[in-house]
Amino acid sequence: MDETLRKQIDAWTETDEHGRIVDMLGQISPEERDSEATGLLARAYNNLGEYEKALELLDSIEEEEAGDTNWNFRKGYALYFLDRYKEALACFKKADELTPEDEDTIEFIRSCNSHLPFRKRVKDFWKWFTDNEEELSRIVENRGQLDGGDAVEFVTAGTNLIDEDVHFNLGGDYEFTFSVEGNTHLFYLYPYIVSQMPAQFKDKWHFFPFNQGTDASFSFGMYGANVDMAQVQVSAAYQEDINAFNIHFYEEQLCSLEEAQSYNAYYIMMEIMLGEGLSYQYIASVERADAPLENMIKLPELRAYITDTLKAHGKEIFDNPQQVYTSYRFEPQENEELRFDVMAGSSCFQPLVANYYNGSTELFDRLNGFGAQAVFIAFPYENKEKGDGKKVLDFRYELEDRLAAELLEPEGLGLLLGGAIGTGTCYIDLLLFDESAFMEKIVPFLKDYPQYHFYLSDFRQGSDLCRLYETEDDESEE
Template sequence: MDEKLHQQIDEWTEADEHQKIVDLIEGLPADERDAEAIGLLARAYNNLGNYAKAIELLETTRAEGVDVANWHYRYGYALYYLDREREALRYFERVHELTPDDEDAVEFISECHVRVPFCRRVNEFWQWFTDNEPRLSAITESREEQGEETVEFVGAGVGLLADGVHFNLGGDHEFTFSVEGHPAHFYLYPYVVARMPEQFKGKWHFLPANPGLHHSFGFRMYDVDVNMDHVRLGVEYDSEANLFNLTFYHPGLCNLEEAQALNAFWIILELMVGEGLTYQYIGEVQRTDAPTLGMIALPELRAHIEKTLKTHGKEVFTNPQEVYHAYERNPKEESDDPRDSIVVGSTCFMPLVREYHAGETGIYDRIEAFGARAVFLALSFGAEVFSTSKEILDFRYTLQDRIEEELLAPSGLGLMLGGAVAPGTIFIDILAYDYYVLLSRLVGLLKDYPKLSTYCVQFRKGGEVIRLTERKE
């Protein structure tokens, strides 16, 4: 395209004169309307809100646009505003592959996920399950090894929740979601299981994580055969951290490279004692080259953990949602990050809190891949509102309970994760299963507290801040 013509189009774009662009490009001779011109025309139609026309134009240059970020961006943009977020997602993901620094593409990826909320995805999964229950039932009753066709069939169903959902279909109508080492799944799969339709209860047994086994078994990985009875463990309990540090020995695993040996061990550990118990109580793991006195067999580990915890007067938990951890922080006075002022807090999702302060987003992003969103409410108050620290804490807990009882639990809109306190601010942490519905309902509830200014913030550094209510003087 002629450079002066391109410059004129850019000027009209900046001035929102998109119809002029349409008239200009459509008036060009056909041989001058190359892929670049058609792309600019599609952009103009996008900006005019004629998304179907933009897609029609872009389809004519699909071959030329395979490796062009702008082509994918414009196509994804049109699909997004046609409320076809699932289709739009793959185009924005391609933009991100081609231009990783494109922040707009990252934001669209995030919104494509959340605009198909977790609540809706769970309903779609159970509708798929209902429609296909006879076939699924036959699969479990056959007790045959699951072939590629079966895995693909069930994978399409769980794929309604998100990409990368692992599962296992067992005998006696057992359907187990596998956490696969990702903490976010402990806070998502239980909701899926809890929404099981009534007609399947009693027949089907859905589990939100691999519960482990109470008997030994054989396992083969990296061309090494492992019998669980032959895996020996040294176990050291750290009562302060409430974690069990392990050293393991097995002749076959000791012959592997260390990274392979550790990977294989973590897999068999979760298969043996369960994903919940492993996540909750296993600390450091090291390999040793020879067995030592006092080692136990791997199948004995579960009983050893449970006995040790009870001896120390502690309960045994396999669901991380049930375990709250208190934490303290040293406030940073000169910081734009609202959570840097936190003094004390408590949470049932400590990895998410740690990730936030480390400036990482792996857990946050995985949550969003399911259409959920981790957020925190920041409630700002003046010095005259509360007289003591106890009043602040009591108010925080009361408000948390109210949000949970009135908004989260009845409609399944999310999960209460905890909260924190800073000078002049109360924080309440929530995992939203339907972010935009929850936002609208929070506004109504928080209007009952006119002395507070309230904001909803994405649980990541630099996350979007939305004002919900403003303090009335």
């Protein structure tokens, strides 16, 4: 493209004179217009809200430009505003792959995912399962006789309706087990999928939200080593102050592997034996031993040892992280971001809280990738007199109970993750499975508490605040 023309187009773009760009580039015949000019014309149509025209132009140069960041972004943009969110998401993901960390691209990815809510994805999965249950039964009943790759591909077509990163195992007796594989956020998503299983399958199929563990010994092969589980020796030192165990392991073949391979193989073996939930909840650290240690036990005995030790110390045993709330305390800080005034809180998802304060969006984005939104409700309170803190804390507990019992649980809208109290603001932490449906219900719900002004924020720094209350001006406009 002529450099002078390009500069003029850029100038018109800066001043929002997109119609002039259309007039200029529209005079060039499609045969004479190169792919760059066609892409800029499509951008102008996007900026004018004529998304169908933009899409048609972009499709005409797909062969030349499909590997270009701008082409993918522009096509995603057009599809997004045509409410074709799944197609738009694929384009924005490709743009992000080509040019990582672009803020606009990331925001569109997040928005696309929020328009493809987890609750809807789960409904789609169970519809697929219902439609294909006969074939799924045949796969289970003929395990070992059918091509394993074909069976996995067939089931993956269903789980992809939730997300492409869903992993699973099909077992005998109609067992379907989702696999967390070290991805913490999945502990807060998979149980909901299982809870939504249609009633007609509950007497036949056995769904598990994560690997449940086993006491049986068997051979395990990885990185060229073939290890009998019963030959792996472990010691487990209980630390009551953190209610968790420090593990040492030894097995000659396993410990002869490169360090990273050795640890990776052991973690997989341990999670198979303990179950992913128990392993996540109660294993504080793992160290490889150079030789057998005193009082080591066989790996298949570790599960019973851990549960017996916990019971002996009067501890209740949980294998679902959603069930365990941990308290935390902070020293309030001066900061423009919310939550830095927090004095104390509790959460069943501490890594998400830690991500927030570290400025990380890793867990937020992983949840968002499944169409689930980590958010918190914030509401300022008067903290002038003695007793104000206790008063608002009691109110927060009451509100949390109502939110869980009346909104989140009955309609499958999400989870209550915890809450916190700051020097002048209270916070209620939520994981929403359908943000749009939640927003329709939360404002009328909060009308019962006119003494407070409520706001909603994504569980990440720098997020915009959404007002969750109506003012007199709002009401007068109706």
